[in-house]
Amino acid sequence: MDVFDTQKSDDLLTRAREVIPGGIFGHYGTSSSRP
Amino acid sequence: MILGYNHPLIDEAARAQYDKGNTVSLASPVMVELAELIVETVAAADWALFGKNGGDSTSLAVRVARAATNRKKIVKIQEGYHGVAAWMMASMATPERDVKGITDGDGADMHQIPWNDARAFEQLINEHPGEIACFISSPYDHPAGRENSLPDEGYWSKIESLCRQNGILLIVDDVRSGFRINIAGSNVSYGFTPDMICFGKAIANGYPLSALVGHESLKKTASQVFYTGSHFFQAAPMAAAKATLLEMQKVDAANQMTQFGKKLNEGLVNIASQHGYELSATGIPAMPYYRLAGVSFETHAKWIDECVTRGVYLLNYHNHFISTAHDEEDLSRTFDIVNEAFKAMGDPAQYQVA
Numbered sequence: 053m054d055v056f057d058t059q060k061s062d063d064l065l066t067r068a069r070e071v072i073p074g075g076i077f078g079h080y081g082t083s084s085s086r087p
Numbered sequence: 088m089i090l091g092y093n094h095p096l097i098d099e100a101a102r103a104q105y106d107k108g109n110t111v112s113l114a115s116p117v118m119v120e121l122a123e124l125i126v127e128t129v130a131a132a133d134w135a136l137f138g139k140n141g142g143d144s145t146s147l148a149v150r151v152a153r154a155a156t157n158r159k160k161i162v163k164i165q166e167g168y169h170g171v172a173a174w175m176m177a178s179m180a181t182p183e184r185d186v187k188g189i190t191d192g193d194g195a196d197m198h199q200i201p202w203n204d205a206r207a208f209e210q211l212i213n214e215h216p217g218e219i220a221c222f223i224s225s226p227y228d229h230p231a232g233r234e235n236s237l238p239d240e241g242y243w244s245k246i247e248s249l250c251r252q253n254g255i256l257l258i259v260d261d262v263r264s265g266f267r268i269n270i271a272g273s274n275v276s277y278g279f280t281p282d283m284i285c286f287g288k289a290i291a292n293g294y295p296l297s298a299l300v301g302h303e304s305l306k307k308t309a310s311q312v313f314y315t316g317s318h319f320f321q322a323a324p325m326a327a328a329k330a331t332l333l334e335m336q337k338v339d340a341a342n343q344m345t346q347f348g349k350k351l352n353e354g355l356v357n358i359a360s361q362h363g364y365e366l367s368a369t370g371i372p373a374m375p376y377y378r379l380a381g382v383s384f385e386t387h388a389k390w391i392d393e394c395v396t397r398g399v400y401l402l403n404y405h406n407h408f409i410s411t412a413h414d415e416e417d418l419s420r421t422f423d424i425v426n427e428a429f430k431a432m433g434d435p436a437q438y439q440v441a
Contacts, residue, residue, distance in 0.1 A: 060116075064116055064119050067119050067123065068114075068118075068119045068122070070123075071119065071122040071123050071125075071126045071133075071134055071135060072118070072119070072122050072134060072135060072136065073134050073136060073305075073306045073307070073308075073309035073310035074309075074310030074311075076113065076114040076118065076119070078136060078309070078310050079136060079137075079313075079314060079315035079319055079320075080313055080315055
């Protein structure tokens with residue numbers, strides 16, 4: 053089974069913020085209250 | 088299925104991702120890779136957000152537009168289709184067409200203008216200064232049930248200019264036509280730049296995925312809009328989309344489909360003519376809409392039935408979708424079948440309407 057190298061997480065999170073509004077949590081509306 | 092059903096490369100990419108994980112607790116790395124590829128590929132894209140259906144991307148686009156402008160009103164094209172959310176379906180309600188489950192409130196801030204009518208847009212803007220959040224439209228008019236229509240010369244330049252002058256966000260719904268005119272966005276071929284583009288359908292060659300892309304200036308607002316779903320982060324469709332985009336680039340899919348569509352259209356029109364019928368083929372070659380001219384809809388549907396019965400799946404009310412899997416053998420077989428279908432229809436004189 054593939055295991056993700058969590059050392060790469062920081063890089064991915066940084067890259068995500070470049071191309072996804074709010075990064076990987078962008079769909080949740082970072083400044084909005086959640087139901 | 089822009090690359091054809093069961094494309095081995097796409098299915099293998101999805102399968103490999105399924106082995107790693109599909110619906111998992113958080114986004115998978117492939118989501119970032121896909122967003123990067125989309126930003127690199129689509130000219131107007133500085134960011135991407137993902138959903139499942141095209142209606143997710145159009146509804147999110149409208150939400151972002153309203154949030155960014157602090158305005159309520161949405162302008163769309165008459166008979167323009169952008170999914171089944173209440174805001175959209177409210178625009179389909181007429182005295183003759185009862186749309187169930189919507190309210191007057193759902194449609195209160197919806198306005199519609201005729202396609203190719205920039206003057207109507209300007210008039211609407213003048214009637215509602217500072218109230219319009221966005222104008223959403225497909226890059227050309229491809230309604231169901233009637234002939235499709237390409238943009239007039241200068242139309243999109245005028246629309247874009249009106250939007251910029253009045254603080255209105257311009258949204259292109261490329262859910263159907265996306266990647267069929269230009270992989271960088273249909274707008275590129277029509278010479279304008281939207282604020283946001285909605286993609287869906289072909290983006291993952293049939294795997295469930297949609298995407299909203301947009302300008303950098305909207306990134307912060309987009310990050311503030313809560314719009315998600317339990318399956319939005321599924322990784323396998325994203326892996327499929329990444330493979331689909333790469334393959335479309337490799338084979339120059341838009342050009343390939345356009346060339347095939349031109350041959351298909353020319354052939355069908357000629358065959359119709361040989362039998363005394365007039366067939367119109369409208370819209371873009373990669374997504375043609377067919378209609379027998381001068382006859383009733385019932386007669387047109389009868390011809391379609393004759394084709395379907397003989398093994399060519401055509402639609403009597405909707406545009407068709409060419410794929411890169413369509414080849415010369417398909418063309419030849421289609422022509423043979425359509426020829427037989429017209430023979431079965433007989434003398435066109437019996438069907439002519441005044």
